[in-house]
Amino acid sequence: GAVVSQHPSWVICKSGTSVKIECRSLDFQATTMFWYRQFPKQSLMLMATSNEGSKATYEQGVEKDKFLINHASLTLSTLTVTSAHPEDSSFYICSASSGGSYNEQFFGPGTRLTVL
């Protein structure tokens, strides 16, 4: 149980285009989803937290107009990188929580974004 999927697993795009990454909880309802960014050989950097049906809460320094997050249902959240540039190239990981009392997050396999 507690499986989270991400799609696509990797994507290459041209500079200036937008890219959408999907995060799905396959066997549970995710009341809260998180989006992380991970730079090579570094820890996870939390970008934003989203609750179903509400606007995402962005961490300081994360451009909300650049990284659009939509948590439309209890099983789906999307991250759209708008007008992507090479510096947006990174590994993006989502996680989901079912709201259990132990704050456990279940992680997706990640999406490797490369912007040319």
Next chain:
Amino acid sequence: AQSVTQLGSHVSVSEGALVLLRCNYSSSVPPYLFWYVQYPNQGLQLLLKYTTGATLVKGINGFEAEFKKSETSFHLTKPSAHMSDAAEYFCAVSADPSNYQLIWGAGTKLIIKP
């Protein structure tokens, strides 16, 4: 504010030797503590967690960790390292029950020598 410190960005052990990855935390309230493992180009997989109860927690792949409140530590151990254990390990703490955010350590890369 909560924080997590993982001592050693890289730890190298021989196959069959003891694995010890250190994690210290600061928290003003009893925390929930987690260890995650990340294999190259993959997401994170939960190894084990401490919430309440027994302070020695057993996880997957033969790993275990002990919550020591007096030392504010949650070190991860495995008696005998295997080549397949080579990965990045992250310690995380959650101390705010009102949200589900985790505070992450910087990670420790475990290297297994044949």
